[in-house]
Amino acid sequence: MSSVKDILIEMKNLSELMVDLAYSSVLFQNKEAAEEVLNLEDRVNSLNYEIKKQSLLASRSVEDAEKLTVLLEVAEAAETIGNAAKDLADLSIKGFEPHPVFKMVMEDSETNIYRMKIESGSDLINKSLGNILLSNRTGMRVISIRRDLTWIYGPNKDTIILEGDVLIVKGTEAGYDILNKLAKNEITLDEI
Amino acid sequence: MSSVKDILIEMKNLSELMVDLAYSSVLFQNKEAAEEVLNLEDRVNSLNYEIKKQSLLASRSVEDAEKLTVLLEVAEAAETIGNAAKDLADLSIKGFEPHPVFKMVMEDSETNIYRMKIESGSDLINKSLGNILLSNRTGMRVISIRRDLTWIYGPNKDTIILEGDVLIVKGTEAGYDILNKLAKNEITLDEI
Numbered sequence: 001m002s003s004v005k006d007i008l009i010e011m012k013n014l015s016e017l018m019v020d021l022a023y024s025s026v027l028f029q030n031k032e033a034a035e036e037v038l039n040l041e042d043r044v045n046s047l048n049y050e051i052k053k054q055s056l057l058a059s060r061s062v063e064d065a066e067k068l069t070v071l072l073e074v075a076e077a078a079e080t081i082g083n084a085a086k087d088l089a090d091l092s093i094k095g096f097e098p099h100p101v102f103k104m105v106m107e108d109s110e111t112n113i114y115r116m117k118i119e120s121g122s123d124l125i126n127k128s129l130g131n132i133l134l135s136n137r138t139g140m141r142v143i144s145i146r147r148d149l150t151w152i153y154g155p156n157k158d159t160i161i162l163e164g165d166v167l168i169v170k171g172t173e174a175g176y177d178i179l180n181k182l183a184k185n186e187i188t189l190d191e192i
Numbered sequence: 193m194s195s196v197k198d199i200l201i202e203m204k205n206l207s208e209l210m211v212d213l214a215y216s217s218v219l220f221q222n223k224e225a226a227e228e229v230l231n232l233e234d235r236v237n238s239l240n241y242e243i244k245k246q247s248l249l250a251s252r253s254v255e256d257a258e259k260l261t262v263l264l265e266v267a268e269a270a271e272t273i274g275n276a277a278k279d280l281a282d283l284s285i286k287g288f289e290p291h292p293v294f295k296m297v298m299e300d301s302e303t304n305i306y307r308m309k310i311e312s313g314s315d316l317i318n319k320s321l322g323n324i325l326l327s328n329r330t331g332m333r334v335i336s337i338r339r340d341l342t343w344i345y346g347p348n349k350d351t352i353i354l355e356g357d358v359l360i361v362k363g364t365e366a367g368y369d370i371l372n373k374l375a376k377n378e379i380t381l382d383e384i
Contacts, residue, residue, distance in 0.1 A: 077276045
């Protein structure tokens with residue numbers, strides 16, 4: 001049952017992250033964000049499959065079935081939301097001639113979503129988010145971390161950054177420039 | 193064109209807020225959150241209608257039409273996301289016997305979404321969010337404000353609270369209790 005709970009929470013977090021990334025992918029013609037949505041799409045589908053399987057296995061009575069139905073409906077909604085996000089990301093991947101309104105949206109918004117990989121030797125490696133105070137130093141907020149095939153949604157101050165992590169961050173272009181240099185081991189924390 | 197831009201940004205914000213509220217409505221059996229989703233559903237539908245109308249009026253050539261198509265697809269995705277959120281909220285309004293997993297999800301989560309109306313005489317009236325430092329005092333974050341028939345999404349430190357505003361806030365139950373007393377004019381800011 002604990003695994004069903006974890007799946008449910010992950011589907012919620014996943015679908016919310018996908019929506020966030022998908023809007024950025026189209027409104028800011030952000031292909032990195034679009035690619036992450038496609039990565040997450042596979043995950044949301046396989047979680048939905050898993051929750052269906054577990055629910056069917058756990059269903060022993062009419063009461064069980066009624067209670068489990070609501071779980072399946074939540075999972076279904078998460079997949080629907082994820083699919084809508086994927087449709088937006090597909091537009092961005094395919095490429096389109098942007099309407100001038102998109103330029104206006106970008107000018108109105110101070111922040112965008114960025115992706116960066118933590119390269120060997122980076123000063124961020126083995127430090128916790130709380131320890132390096134990224135949002136104080138650079139104004140950037142880490143919204144998720146992709147680590148090999150797993151995701152950390154909404155990392156907190158105790159989350160440790162490892163070499164090879166892919167950070168999905170939100171903030172200004174100036175903040176991104178600094179953070180990207182840190183990730184690429186071009187500057188150290190003491191230099192900012 | 194500026195109005196199309198505003199509609200687009202509002203649809204994005206609306207659909208994200210609906211998803212946030214909808215998950216809370218089901219996972220925490222939160223009927224207040226469900227009711228707000230239903231309020232927002234009307235708005236997202238009427239904005240989608242408006243953006244379609246404006247796009248058709250603005251389309252003068254094949255190039256126009258191609259560029260406008262992407263706008264319509266974004267609006268369509270926002271409506272799809274909103275509809276998925278509404279399906280979840282409907283479950284919560286209708287009521288259901290919760291699966292034990294929901295209890296586990298609630299125990300895992302420290303925060304919930306709450307709604308409160310700013311009553312006459314409240315110490316919060318005519319003060320800005322920055323001025324009263326709610327998140328420092330109570331740990332509560334205002335995620336949106338409903339003011340008569342309009343919504344303020346992602347209010348910032350300069351947003352002034354008015355009498356009659358309905359605040360949608362996220363945080364702990366303890367934080368909510370304090371904030372609710374402030375809203376109901378049962379305590380003043382000096383007392384917390």
